[in-house]
Amino acid sequence: MTLTINGDLRGCSRAGAIQAVDRDVRDHAAAAALDDPRFMPVKPDELERIDIEVSRLTVQAYWTMSIRRTSWPGCALASTA
Numbered sequence: 399m400t401l402t403i404n405g406d407l408r409g410c411s412r413a414g415a416i417q418a419v420d421r422d423v424r425d426h427a428a429a430a431a432l433d434d435p436r437f438m439p440v441k442p443d444e445l446e447r448i449d450i451e452v453s454r455l456t457v458q459a460y461w462t463m464s465i466r467r468t469s470w471p472g473c474a475l476a477s478t479a
Contacts, residue, residue, distance in 0.1 A: 399426035
């Protein structure tokens with residue numbers, strides 16, 4: 399999970415134990431936003447500017463999904479498999 403604002407790194411989280419994708423994304427999004435020791439926790443006023451990249455490596459495939467917030471609460475999704 400990688401968080402960026404205007405292309406600059408804002409937070410990152412590394413994979414841990416194998417778990418279901420929904421829990422994995424939820425847990426790593428929170429960790430990237432709140433627990434990356436290189437950055438202060440993400441503030442609510444930053445949310446609309448944050449781009450989120452989810453990368454998942456499995457035995458079968460590697461995929462990346464990028465989420466760019468274009469307006470709140472909606473967002474545009476783009477994924478590559």
